[in-house]
Amino acid sequence: MWTRKEEDILAATMLELTTTGWKSDNGFRAGYLSKIEDSLRAEFPNTDLKGNPHINSKIGSWKKSYGLLRSILSRTGVGWNHHGDHKFDCSDEQWEQIVQADKDTKYMRNKSWPLWETWKTIFGKDRASGLAAEEVGAAAKSVRAQVRDDSSDNSGKQTSTTKTIPRKSKKPSPDSDLMEFLGNLHERTDARLEMISKHIGYEFDMGQARQEVFDKLCTVDGLTLAQRYRLCNILGDKPQRLEVFIGMPVNARLGYLLCLIEDEHKEV
Template sequence: MAATLLDLVARGWKSDNGFRLGYLQKIEASIRKEFSNAGVKATPHITSRMSAWKKNYNSLRNIMARTGVGYNAHGDHKIDIDDDQWAQVDKNTKFMPYKSWPLWEVWKSIFGKDRATGRTAEDLDDAADEVRAQMAGGLHAHDNDYHSCNTPYLINLIIE
Protein backbone atom coordinates (compact mmCIF):
# COMPACT_ATOMS: atom_id res chain seq x y z
CA MET A 1 0.00 0.00 0.00
CA ALA A 2 2.85 2.40 0.81
CA ALA A 3 4.40 1.91 -2.63
CA THR A 4 1.07 2.61 -4.33
CA LEU A 5 0.57 5.76 -2.27
CA LEU A 6 4.06 6.96 -3.22
CA ASP A 7 3.17 6.33 -6.87
CA LEU A 8 -0.02 8.36 -6.48
CA VAL A 9 1.90 11.23 -4.86
CA ALA A 10 4.46 11.16 -7.69
CA ARG A 11 1.67 11.31 -10.27
CA GLY A 12 -0.07 14.32 -8.74
CA TRP A 13 -2.92 12.59 -6.93
CA LYS A 14 -2.13 14.41 -3.67
CA SER A 15 -2.98 17.99 -2.78
CA ASP A 16 -2.74 19.95 0.46
CA ASN A 17 -6.13 18.61 1.49
CA GLY A 18 -5.34 14.94 0.88
CA PHE A 19 -5.75 12.64 -2.08
CA ARG A 20 -8.09 13.09 -5.03
CA LEU A 21 -11.28 11.08 -5.27
CA GLY A 22 -10.68 7.56 -6.48
CA TYR A 23 -7.34 6.99 -4.74
CA LEU A 24 -8.78 4.22 -2.56
CA GLN A 25 -9.92 2.34 -5.66
CA LYS A 26 -6.41 2.72 -7.14
CA ILE A 27 -4.90 1.19 -4.01
CA GLU A 28 -7.50 -1.61 -3.98
CA ALA A 29 -6.76 -2.38 -7.64
CA SER A 30 -3.02 -2.46 -6.92
CA ILE A 31 -3.50 -4.92 -4.06
CA ARG A 32 -5.89 -7.02 -6.15
CA LYS A 33 -3.28 -7.14 -8.93
CA GLU A 34 -0.63 -8.49 -6.54
CA PHE A 35 -2.92 -10.72 -4.47
CA SER A 36 -6.04 -11.58 -6.43
CA ASN A 37 -7.59 -13.60 -3.60
CA ALA A 38 -6.78 -11.19 -0.76
CA GLY A 39 -10.27 -9.73 -0.49
CA VAL A 40 -8.94 -6.35 0.65
CA LYS A 41 -11.53 -3.61 0.12
CA ALA A 42 -11.18 0.15 0.08
CA THR A 43 -13.72 0.31 2.89
CA PRO A 44 -13.10 -0.82 5.61
CA HIS A 45 -9.58 -2.23 5.15
CA ILE A 46 -7.69 0.55 3.36
CA THR A 47 -9.52 3.44 5.04
CA SER A 48 -8.81 1.87 8.43
CA ARG A 49 -5.10 1.51 7.65
CA MET A 50 -4.93 5.07 6.28
CA SER A 51 -6.57 6.43 9.46
CA ALA A 52 -4.10 4.56 11.67
CA TRP A 53 -1.14 5.72 9.57
CA LYS A 54 -2.28 9.37 9.63
CA LYS A 55 -2.83 9.25 13.37
CA ASN A 56 0.64 7.78 13.97
CA TYR A 57 2.24 10.14 11.45
CA ASN A 58 0.75 13.21 13.16
CA SER A 59 1.92 12.04 16.59
CA LEU A 60 5.40 11.21 15.30
CA ARG A 61 5.60 14.55 13.49
CA ASN A 62 4.86 16.34 16.76
CA ILE A 63 7.47 14.27 18.57
CA MET A 64 10.16 14.69 15.91
CA ALA A 65 9.61 18.48 15.93
CA ARG A 66 10.87 18.66 19.51
CA THR A 67 14.41 19.83 20.15
CA GLY A 68 16.89 17.00 20.69
CA VAL A 69 14.59 14.25 19.45
CA GLY A 70 15.53 11.87 16.64
CA TYR A 71 16.22 8.27 15.78
CA ASN A 72 18.53 6.38 18.11
CA ALA A 73 22.00 5.33 16.98
CA HIS A 74 21.14 1.62 16.69
CA GLY A 75 19.57 1.84 13.23
CA ASP A 76 16.38 0.12 14.39
CA HIS A 77 14.04 3.06 13.60
CA LYS A 78 13.28 3.74 17.25
CA ILE A 79 12.96 7.29 18.52
CA ASP A 80 15.37 8.51 21.18
CA ILE A 81 13.25 10.43 23.68
CA ASP A 82 12.61 10.16 27.40
CA ASP A 83 9.33 8.84 28.80
CA ASP A 84 8.20 12.23 30.12
CA GLN A 85 8.43 13.79 26.66
CA TRP A 86 6.40 10.94 25.13
CA ALA A 87 3.59 11.60 27.59
CA GLN A 88 3.53 15.33 26.79
CA VAL A 89 2.78 14.95 23.08
CA ASP A 90 -0.70 13.39 22.87
CA LYS A 91 -2.70 10.42 24.11
CA ASN A 92 -1.86 8.36 21.00
CA THR A 93 1.81 8.19 22.02
CA LYS A 94 1.01 5.95 24.98
CA PHE A 95 1.85 2.85 22.92
CA MET A 96 4.67 4.35 20.84
CA PRO A 97 7.80 4.60 22.98
CA TYR A 98 9.50 1.29 22.26
CA LYS A 99 8.17 0.62 18.78
CA SER A 100 10.13 0.73 15.58
CA TRP A 101 8.99 3.27 12.93
CA PRO A 102 10.54 2.16 9.62
CA LEU A 103 7.84 3.87 7.53
CA TRP A 104 8.47 7.36 8.94
CA GLU A 105 10.30 8.64 5.83
CA VAL A 106 7.66 7.11 3.55
CA TRP A 107 4.87 8.69 5.61
CA LYS A 108 6.55 12.09 5.31
CA SER A 109 6.35 11.77 1.52
CA ILE A 110 2.75 10.55 1.63
CA PHE A 111 1.20 12.74 4.31
CA GLY A 112 3.60 15.68 4.59
CA LYS A 113 2.54 19.08 3.31
CA ASP A 114 6.02 20.53 2.93
CA ARG A 115 6.48 21.54 -0.71
CA ALA A 116 10.03 22.79 -0.14
CA THR A 117 11.65 19.38 0.21
CA GLY A 118 12.97 19.35 -3.33
CA ARG A 119 11.53 15.90 -3.97
CA THR A 120 10.60 15.18 -7.54
CA ALA A 121 8.30 12.60 -9.07
CA GLU A 122 11.40 10.57 -9.97
CA ASP A 123 12.54 10.61 -6.33
CA LEU A 124 9.14 9.33 -5.23
CA ASP A 125 9.18 6.68 -7.98
CA ASP A 126 12.55 5.51 -6.64
CA ALA A 127 11.15 5.43 -3.10
CA ALA A 128 8.15 3.39 -4.28
CA ASP A 129 10.49 0.96 -6.07
CA GLU A 130 12.55 0.63 -2.89
CA VAL A 131 9.44 -0.17 -0.81
CA ARG A 132 8.39 -2.79 -3.37
CA ALA A 133 11.88 -4.33 -3.40
CA GLN A 134 11.88 -4.60 0.39
CA MET A 135 8.47 -6.27 0.34
CA ALA A 136 9.45 -8.66 -2.45
CA GLY A 137 12.58 -9.69 -0.58
CA GLY A 138 10.72 -10.20 2.68
CA LEU A 139 12.76 -7.42 4.31
CA HIS A 140 10.46 -5.42 6.52
CA ALA A 141 11.02 -4.33 10.10
CA HIS A 142 7.75 -4.34 11.98
CA ASP A 143 7.63 -4.03 15.74
CA ASN A 144 10.91 -5.97 16.01
CA ASP A 145 9.24 -9.21 14.97
CA TYR A 146 10.66 -11.60 12.41
CA HIS A 147 8.20 -13.10 9.97
CA SER A 148 9.01 -15.55 7.26
CA CYS A 149 7.98 -14.52 3.76
CA ASN A 150 4.58 -16.09 3.20
CA THR A 151 1.39 -14.95 1.56
CA PRO A 152 -0.67 -13.99 4.66
CA TYR A 153 2.23 -11.89 5.96
CA LEU A 154 2.71 -10.22 2.57
CA ILE A 155 -0.98 -9.34 2.42
CA ASN A 156 -0.64 -7.79 5.88
CA LEU A 157 2.33 -5.76 4.64
CA ILE A 158 0.35 -4.51 1.69
CA ILE A 159 -2.44 -3.16 3.87
CA GLU A 160 -0.04 -1.79 6.49
Protein backbone atom coordinates in the same frame (compact mmCIF):
# COMPACT_ATOMS: atom_id res chain seq x y z
CA MET B 1 -5.23 -8.36 9.31
CA TRP B 2 -2.66 -6.87 6.93
CA THR B 3 0.42 -8.82 5.96
CA ARG B 4 3.81 -7.12 5.76
CA LYS B 5 3.86 -7.46 1.96
CA GLU B 6 0.39 -5.92 1.65
CA GLU B 7 1.55 -2.95 3.71
CA ASP B 8 4.64 -2.63 1.50
CA ILE B 9 2.48 -2.48 -1.63
CA LEU B 10 0.11 0.00 0.03
CA ALA B 11 3.07 2.28 0.86
CA ALA B 12 4.52 1.90 -2.64
CA THR B 13 1.18 2.70 -4.26
CA MET B 14 0.70 5.81 -2.15
CA LEU B 15 4.20 6.97 -3.03
CA GLU B 16 3.33 6.54 -6.70
CA LEU B 17 0.11 8.51 -6.24
CA THR B 18 2.05 11.43 -4.72
CA THR B 19 4.13 11.69 -7.91
CA THR B 20 1.29 11.33 -10.44
CA GLY B 21 -1.00 14.18 -9.44
CA TRP B 22 -3.27 12.39 -6.97
CA LYS B 23 -2.04 14.25 -3.90
CA SER B 24 -3.94 17.46 -3.07
CA ASP B 25 -3.70 20.12 -0.38
CA ASN B 26 -6.19 18.23 1.79
CA GLY B 27 -4.92 14.72 1.24
CA PHE B 28 -5.63 12.72 -1.89
CA ARG B 29 -8.15 13.22 -4.68
CA ALA B 30 -11.45 11.38 -4.72
CA GLY B 31 -11.08 7.91 -6.16
CA TYR B 32 -7.63 7.20 -4.77
CA LEU B 33 -8.93 4.33 -2.61
CA SER B 34 -10.10 2.54 -5.75
CA LYS B 35 -6.64 3.03 -7.29
CA ILE B 36 -5.03 1.46 -4.23
CA GLU B 37 -7.55 -1.37 -4.20
CA ASP B 38 -6.76 -2.14 -7.85
CA SER B 39 -3.04 -2.03 -7.11
CA LEU B 40 -3.35 -4.49 -4.22
CA ARG B 41 -5.51 -6.82 -6.29
CA ALA B 42 -2.94 -6.78 -9.10
CA GLU B 43 -0.25 -8.00 -6.69
CA PHE B 44 -2.49 -10.25 -4.59
CA PRO B 45 -5.38 -11.58 -6.74
CA ASN B 46 -7.00 -13.36 -3.79
CA THR B 47 -6.92 -10.41 -1.41
CA ASP B 48 -10.15 -9.40 0.32
CA LEU B 49 -8.92 -5.91 1.23
CA LYS B 50 -11.36 -3.19 0.18
CA GLY B 51 -11.12 0.59 -0.03
CA ASN B 52 -13.65 0.83 2.77
CA PRO B 53 -13.18 -0.11 5.48
CA HIS B 54 -9.76 -1.77 5.23
CA ILE B 55 -7.58 0.61 3.22
CA ASN B 56 -9.22 3.74 4.60
CA SER B 57 -8.77 2.47 8.16
CA LYS B 58 -5.11 1.56 7.61
CA ILE B 59 -4.31 4.96 6.08
CA GLY B 60 -6.13 6.70 8.93
CA SER B 61 -4.06 4.75 11.45
CA TRP B 62 -0.84 5.62 9.61
CA LYS B 63 -1.76 9.29 9.41
CA LYS B 64 -2.53 9.45 13.14
CA SER B 65 0.82 7.82 13.96
CA TYR B 66 2.61 10.23 11.61
CA GLY B 67 1.03 13.22 13.36
CA LEU B 68 2.04 11.93 16.79
CA LEU B 69 5.59 11.17 15.62
CA ARG B 70 5.90 14.59 14.05
CA SER B 71 4.86 16.25 17.30
CA ILE B 72 7.23 14.12 19.37
CA LEU B 73 10.23 14.67 17.10
CA SER B 74 9.67 18.44 17.09
CA ARG B 75 10.77 18.60 20.73
CA THR B 76 14.27 19.60 21.74
CA GLY B 77 16.50 16.68 22.57
CA VAL B 78 14.17 14.04 21.12
CA GLY B 79 15.17 12.09 18.02
CA TRP B 80 15.89 8.64 16.68
CA ASN B 81 18.53 6.54 18.39
CA HIS B 82 21.75 5.54 16.64
CA HIS B 83 20.86 1.87 16.14
CA GLY B 84 18.94 2.42 12.91
CA ASP B 85 15.78 0.78 14.26
CA HIS B 86 13.67 3.97 14.31
CA LYS B 87 13.15 4.00 18.06
CA PHE B 88 13.19 7.15 20.18
CA ASP B 89 16.18 8.56 21.99
CA CYS B 90 15.10 10.75 24.91
CA SER B 91 15.19 10.93 28.68
CA ASP B 92 12.48 9.61 31.01
CA GLU B 93 11.67 13.20 31.98
CA GLN B 94 11.22 14.21 28.35
CA TRP B 95 8.96 11.25 27.67
CA GLU B 96 6.84 12.06 30.71
CA GLN B 97 6.27 15.55 29.30
CA ILE B 98 5.35 14.07 25.91
CA VAL B 99 2.74 11.77 27.45
CA GLN B 100 1.34 14.60 29.58
CA ALA B 101 0.88 16.66 26.42
CA ASP B 102 -0.87 13.83 24.53
CA LYS B 103 -2.03 10.59 26.15
CA ASP B 104 -2.10 8.82 22.77
CA THR B 105 1.72 8.70 22.83
CA LYS B 106 1.82 6.56 25.99
CA TYR B 107 2.79 3.28 24.32
CA MET B 108 4.90 4.65 21.46
CA ARG B 109 8.28 5.00 23.13
CA ASN B 110 9.62 1.45 22.75
CA LYS B 111 8.08 0.71 19.36
CA SER B 112 9.97 0.86 16.07
CA TRP B 113 8.67 3.25 13.38
CA PRO B 114 10.41 2.23 10.12
CA LEU B 115 7.77 3.89 7.91
CA TRP B 116 8.56 7.40 9.18
CA GLU B 117 10.36 8.55 6.02
CA THR B 118 7.61 7.06 3.83
CA TRP B 119 4.91 8.83 5.85
CA LYS B 120 6.76 12.14 5.52
CA THR B 121 6.52 11.84 1.75
CA ILE B 122 2.91 10.59 1.75
CA PHE B 123 1.37 12.85 4.39
CA GLY B 124 3.70 15.86 4.36
CA LYS B 125 2.53 19.10 2.78
CA ASP B 126 5.16 19.24 0.06
CA ARG B 127 4.67 17.47 -3.25
CA ALA B 128 7.54 15.71 -4.95
CA SER B 129 8.34 17.15 -8.38
CA GLY B 130 11.01 16.88 -11.05
CA LEU B 131 13.97 14.71 -10.08
CA ALA B 132 12.59 14.07 -6.59
CA ALA B 133 9.36 12.71 -8.08
CA GLU B 134 11.30 10.43 -10.40
CA GLU B 135 13.36 9.09 -7.52
CA VAL B 136 10.31 8.47 -5.32
CA GLY B 137 8.64 6.68 -8.22
CA ALA B 138 11.74 4.56 -8.75
CA ALA B 139 11.79 3.65 -5.06
CA ALA B 140 8.15 2.55 -5.21
CA LYS B 141 8.86 0.34 -8.24
CA SER B 142 11.80 -1.17 -6.39
CA VAL B 143 9.54 -2.13 -3.50
CA ARG B 144 7.07 -3.76 -5.88
CA ALA B 145 9.86 -5.75 -7.56
CA GLN B 146 11.20 -6.88 -4.19
CA VAL B 147 7.76 -8.06 -3.03
CA ARG B 148 7.29 -10.00 -6.30
CA ASP B 149 10.72 -11.61 -5.98
CA ASP B 150 9.98 -12.69 -2.42
CA SER B 151 6.57 -14.06 -3.45
CA SER B 152 8.16 -16.00 -6.32
CA ASP B 153 10.78 -17.46 -4.01
CA ASN B 154 8.15 -18.56 -1.52
CA SER B 155 5.87 -20.12 -4.16
CA GLY B 156 8.76 -22.02 -5.74
CA LYS B 157 10.10 -23.58 -2.56
CA GLN B 158 9.88 -27.38 -2.26
CA THR B 159 9.30 -29.27 0.96
CA SER B 160 10.87 -32.58 -0.08
CA THR B 161 12.53 -34.46 2.77
CA THR B 162 15.04 -36.11 0.43
CA LYS B 163 16.36 -33.06 -1.38
CA THR B 164 18.39 -30.36 0.31
CA ILE B 165 17.63 -26.85 -0.86
CA PRO B 166 20.67 -24.55 -0.91
CA ARG B 167 20.40 -21.70 1.54
CA LYS B 168 20.04 -18.36 -0.18
CA SER B 169 21.60 -15.22 1.12
CA LYS B 170 19.12 -13.10 3.03
CA LYS B 171 17.63 -10.32 0.95
CA PRO B 172 17.21 -6.87 2.43
CA SER B 173 13.59 -6.16 3.29
CA PRO B 174 11.64 -3.75 1.02
CA ASP B 175 11.09 -1.46 4.00
CA SER B 176 14.78 -1.15 4.80
CA ASP B 177 15.65 -0.35 1.18
CA LEU B 178 12.85 2.20 0.95
CA MET B 179 13.71 3.81 4.28
CA GLU B 180 17.37 4.16 3.30
CA PHE B 181 16.44 5.64 -0.08
CA LEU B 182 13.93 8.12 1.32
CA GLY B 183 16.32 9.07 4.09
CA ASN B 184 18.98 9.95 1.52
CA LEU B 185 16.38 11.68 -0.65
CA HIS B 186 15.27 13.94 2.19
CA GLU B 187 18.87 14.75 3.06
CA ARG B 188 19.48 15.92 -0.51
CA THR B 189 16.27 17.90 -0.91
CA ASP B 190 15.65 19.36 2.57
CA ALA B 191 18.07 22.22 1.98
CA ARG B 192 16.39 23.12 -1.30
CA LEU B 193 12.91 22.96 0.18
CA GLU B 194 14.02 24.79 3.34
CA MET B 195 12.28 22.19 5.47
CA ILE B 196 15.06 22.02 8.01
CA SER B 197 15.51 24.91 10.39
CA LYS B 198 19.15 26.01 10.38
CA HIS B 199 18.89 27.22 13.97
CA ILE B 200 17.33 24.27 15.78
CA GLY B 201 18.32 21.42 13.50
CA TYR B 202 15.02 19.73 12.75
CA GLU B 203 12.06 20.07 10.42
CA PHE B 204 9.91 23.02 11.36
CA ASP B 205 6.72 23.86 9.52
CA MET B 206 6.19 27.53 10.32
CA GLY B 207 2.69 27.73 8.90
CA GLN B 208 1.51 24.85 11.07
CA ALA B 209 3.47 26.14 14.05
CA ARG B 210 1.74 29.53 13.97
CA GLN B 211 -1.64 27.85 13.89
CA GLU B 212 -0.79 25.61 16.80
CA VAL B 213 0.74 28.35 18.94
CA PHE B 214 -2.42 30.48 18.87
CA ASP B 215 -4.42 27.46 20.05
CA LYS B 216 -1.89 26.99 22.84
CA LEU B 217 -2.03 30.66 23.78
CA CYS B 218 -5.81 30.42 24.11
CA THR B 219 -5.32 27.85 26.91
CA VAL B 220 -3.19 30.26 28.97
CA ASP B 221 -5.35 32.16 31.42
CA GLY B 222 -4.44 35.77 32.13
CA LEU B 223 -3.69 36.94 28.59
CA THR B 224 -5.75 39.44 26.66
CA LEU B 225 -6.62 38.86 23.03
CA ALA B 226 -4.25 41.68 22.02
CA GLN B 227 -1.43 40.03 23.96
CA ARG B 228 -2.10 36.74 22.21
CA TYR B 229 -1.83 38.46 18.84
CA ARG B 230 1.49 40.05 19.83
CA LEU B 231 2.80 36.72 21.12
CA CYS B 232 1.95 35.00 17.84
CA ASN B 233 4.39 37.37 16.13
CA ILE B 234 7.00 37.09 18.86
CA LEU B 235 6.98 33.29 18.92
CA GLY B 236 6.59 32.98 15.16
CA ASP B 237 9.72 35.08 14.58
CA LYS B 238 11.78 33.02 17.02
CA PRO B 239 11.34 29.22 16.59
CA GLN B 240 13.49 28.61 19.66
CA ARG B 241 11.08 30.59 21.84
CA LEU B 242 8.10 28.78 20.37
CA GLU B 243 9.76 25.48 21.10
CA VAL B 244 10.47 26.45 24.72
CA PHE B 245 6.89 27.67 25.21
CA ILE B 246 5.26 24.48 23.88
CA GLY B 247 7.60 22.22 25.84
CA MET B 248 7.35 23.89 29.24
CA PRO B 249 4.85 22.97 32.01
CA VAL B 250 1.43 24.61 31.68
CA ASN B 251 1.68 26.47 34.99
CA ALA B 252 4.91 28.17 33.89
CA ARG B 253 3.72 29.46 30.52
CA LEU B 254 2.01 32.70 31.63
CA GLY B 255 5.11 34.04 33.36
CA TYR B 256 7.29 33.16 30.40
CA LEU B 257 4.95 34.85 27.92
CA LEU B 258 4.70 38.01 29.99
CA CYS B 259 8.50 38.16 30.10
CA LEU B 260 8.61 37.91 26.30
CA ILE B 261 6.16 40.81 25.96
CA GLU B 262 8.18 42.87 28.43
CA ASP B 263 11.45 42.13 26.62
CA GLU B 264 9.90 43.12 23.29
CA HIS B 265 8.72 46.39 24.80
CA LYS B 266 12.23 47.14 26.07
CA GLU B 267 13.74 46.44 22.66
CA VAL B 268 11.28 48.86 21.03
